[in-house]
Amino acid sequence: MPKYFPYKKIKYGGQYVPETLMPALLELETAYEKFKKDAAIQTRFKDLLHHYAGRPTPLYYAENLSKKLGCKIYLKREDLLHGGAHKTNNAIGQGLLARFMGKKRLIAETGAGQHGFATAMIGAFLGMETEIYMGVEDIERQRLNVLRMKACGAKINPVEIRPGIGTLKDAVNEALRDWVTNVRTTYYLFGTAAGPHPYPTMVRDFQRVIGQEIKQQIKHHAGSLPKVIIACVGGGSNAIGAFYEFINDDVGLWGAEPGGKGIKTGHHGAAINCGCDTILHGSLSKALCDEDGQIKEAYSISAGLDYPGVGPEHVYLSQTKRAKYFPITDAQAIAGFKLLSQTEGIIPALESAHAVALAVEYAKKCQPDDIVVINISGRGDKDMEQVAKYL
Amino acid sequence: MPKPILITGFVPGYPNPQLTLEIAKTCQQAGADILELSASFSEPVADGPTLQLAHQRVLASGFTKKQAFDLYHQISRETASPLFLIEYANIIYHLGFDCYYRTAAASGINYVAVPDVPIEEATPFVASAKKHGLAQIFLIAPTTLSVVNGTLSVPTTPDERVKKIVQLALQTTTRTNKLIKTPLPTFLYLVSTTGTTGSRGQLASDTLSFIKRVRKLTELPLIVGFGISKKEHIKKIISAGASGAVTCSKIVDIVHRNQKNPTDMLKTIGNYVQSLKISSLAP
Incomplete structure (x- = not known):
């Protein structure tokens, strides 16, 4: 893949980082190319995905939900992956790469805590010192994951930009500052398909297994490809992982963006629907910003989607009209959360509940035989305290 | 040997536009050659806590880029100092390259550095800087000299990377006029150590060897920044071959600590800047 995802004359992607980090990115590009071609390490990676993480994850025909919505709904159960979310795929891949490069220390940002926990897991497994940057608001609303990270021996660095304020965007800033300081020894295990090249490409490659499995499994179960695949999009790693295998197929690709309190209120994180072209966290993509180009704070009930930007490849897919992105409000996500929990006994993460809610919208125009795949990117245990008031 | 160049930096709009102007005048009167x-x-991912806090407060006060350009113009008129602007990439991208550099030139800016734009992304920035008579300033970091040989996208050695940076730096120089004496047509900004901006007690152990290595690769003036806050730092880097130094976080720190007493603030800044001046190069 090129360094950019070209669309007309606009180039999304790129490497907008301080010179101090450029040699590290160049080193990473080289190492990643070698890593991809190293048969022994690729075998090790596949083996870990299978025996450590539990791949393949099931593709489950949700009979009750299908009846309720009037089409055939399949759930890709990334919630059943070790760690409780798709983030484990990427953390194992990049963790092995970090070790391959001879790095001693892992750092990561996290929003919902799923990526932080996945990094803590792999850090423990590989015996590497691990530090996680997490906004104070997210530490509060995703307490369970903070404890899980600590249990695995990771150090949590709370990020607070003003009293009580700090989310995923701020955690990325602090992780970048750590990396710029400790670049010689430290591997930055970036959690989503954003950031400077080669991260968007690498994270997509590590998450691509989701779509590859869906393709095999749906052919086996249903004998045909789905009409649409639906996933939630914060930075967009689970979505690009689910979509990528189907880019050249006649399959709809729908992403659910965090619509927060509604896009008209200004309190949301819908970067593709409402953002402008922006250089943020190392790449040119779309993000929420004001007239001067200052980044606006995002809002979402879901910590994992509470980010003002989005990965550059999603912007490319949106501009070329290959994928469509829709804002889903907090209220719709809560309704989706309850619907899946109460019809199937499967409690999705609030992030994934956005995808369920978008499927509810999609199903309104569906035929009974239409096949819809929802990527359930993670499980909802971490969100129980936050949703308690809605139950 | 020419006298060392002293660049003193501060955050426009902090603690407010009027006081920024006074800080600028104080620095100039105390002997700063260029105002950053x-x-x-x-x-601000390249900045440490001192500058982060100042940036946050400026943005919270509602200080816009239009007001910032007006302030630069005022500083330029009232101090007749050459101005070196540090701006993150998105602000320039958002306003549009041509519009940004045109406005900057009209506001008295001579030099522009963009901390999150490496040479890989520099082309449109350099083109607009050239068109409007500004020097686009490039950063060289200690890690620049540790580029792994034969990387895929840029098959290069550390020396070649420095040379590429120099080539780009040579494409632009600042315009000159009679009122404002620009001491350098352009320069390279050496980041003294891996890390963010902010004053440090002492120079990193590898800073001097880093300066010497870059000195061998180019004739361009080398200005060293990040963590420079004492006269002894400046003496050492000059003896290693640098042409001058930038100090910014220490000044912003003085602003932080003297919010309530502008007179003390300006006096302390003036004394600090004077304390850095090296009048002769005798040891």
Whole structure:
């Protein structure tokens, strides 16, 4: 893949980082190319995905939900992956790469805590010192994951930009500052398909297994490809992982963006629907910003989607009209959360509940035989305290 | 040997536009050769806590880029100092390259550095800087000299990377006029150590060897920044081959600590800047 995802004359992607980090990115590009071609390490990676993480994850025909919505709904159960979310795929891949490069220390940002926990897991497994940057608001609303990270021996660095304020965007800033300081020894295990090249490409490659499995499994179960695949999009790693295998197929690709309190209120994180072209966290993509180009704070009930930007490849897919992105409000996500929990006994993460809610919208125009795949990117245990008031 | 160049930096709009102007005048009167303006961005990833806090407060006060350009113009008129603007990439991208550099030139800016734009992304920035008579300033970091040989996208050695940076730096120089004496047509900004901006007690152990290595590769003036806050730092880097130094966080720190007493603030800044001046190069 090129360094950019070209669309007309606009180039999304790129490497907008301080010179101090450029040699590290160049080193990473080289190492990643070698890593991809190293048969022994690729075998090790596949083996870990299978025996450590539990791949393949099931593709489950949700009979009750299908009846309720009037089409055939399949759930890709990334919630059943070790760690409780798709983030484990990427953390194992990049963790092995970090070790391959001879790095001693892992750092990561996290929003919902799923990526932080996945990094803590792999850090423990590989015996590497691990530090996680997490906004104070997210530490509060995703307490369970903070404890899980600590249990695995990771150090949590709370990020607070003003009293009580700090989310995923701020955690990325602090992780970048750590990396710029400790670049010689430290591997930055970036959690989503954003950031400077080669991260968007690498994270997509590590998450691509989701779509590859869906393709095999749906052919086996249903004998045909789905009409649409639906996933939630914060930075967009689970979505690009689910979509990528189907880019050249006649399959709809729908992403659910965090619509927060509604896009008209200004309190949301819908970067593709409402953002402008922006250089943020190392790449040119779309993000929420004001007239001067200052980044606006995002809002979402879901910590994992509470980010003002989005990965550059999603912007490319949106501009070329290959994928469509829709804002889903907090209220719709809560309704989706309850619907899946109460019809199937499967409690999705609030992030994934956005995808369920978008499927509810999609199903309104569906035929009974239409096949819809929802990527359930993670499980909802971490969100129980936050949703308690809605139950 | 020419006298060392002293660049003193502060955050425009902090603690307020009027006091910024006074800080600028104080620095100029205390002997600064160039004034550095560290413009505010909501995500200043290259900055340490001192500058982060100042940026946040400036943005919270509602200080806009239009007001910032007006302030630069005023500083230029009232101090007749050459101005070195630090701006993050998105602000320039958002306004549009041509519009940004045209406005900057009209506001008295001579030099522009963009901390999150390496040579790989520099082309449109350099083109607009050239068109409007500004020097686009490039950073060289200690890690620049540790580029792994034969990387895929840029098959290069450390020396070649420095040379590429020099080539780009040579494409632009600042325009000159009779009122403002620009001591350098352009320069390279050497980042003294891996890390973010902020004053440190002492120079990193490898800073001097880093300066010497770059000195061998180019004739361009080398200005060293990040963590420079004492006369002894400056003496050492000059003896290693640098042409001058930038100090910014220490000044912003003085602003932080003297919010309530502007007179003390300006006096302390003036004394600090004077304390850095090296009048002769005798040891």
